[in-house]
Amino acid sequence: MTISARNKIAGSVASIKEGVVNASVIIETANGDKISSTITKESAKELGLAVGKEAIAVVKASEVMIGIGEMKISARNQIDCTVTDITEGMVNALVSLTAEGGSCLSSNISMAAVKELGIEKGSKVKAVIKATSVMVSV
16 A cells, blocks of 8 residues: 555554544554554454554654653653654755654654754654554554
8 A cells, every 4th residue: 555644653563452432552663662543443343453463553744743851741642752854844844753762753843843842953852643643554
């Protein structure tokens, strides 16, 4: 499958917690990075998700926020990263990130945010992604 989403993080299902409507799925990479996804219980069954099954977390770059320092927010995914590159545009920037375990992420944020947060190559940041923004592919 070819898809335009910038972030495709391969791993295996580490856990699944099912509710009445939704399922919380944790995908863990070989290097230990973890990403949480909330999908419908029906989708989890259709994908045949089970602990140990290979899966890919898919996230559009526009859904990856960047934070600095300690944050108390409800987003399930707060991944410690280092900024590896910034491609600046007139309005937005594509910020390339590497997580502590080695996973690569892209974030599309405004140039105003880049400047206000003082983000530059080598900055330590958190990639913040709501679990409901993470799609799962197998």
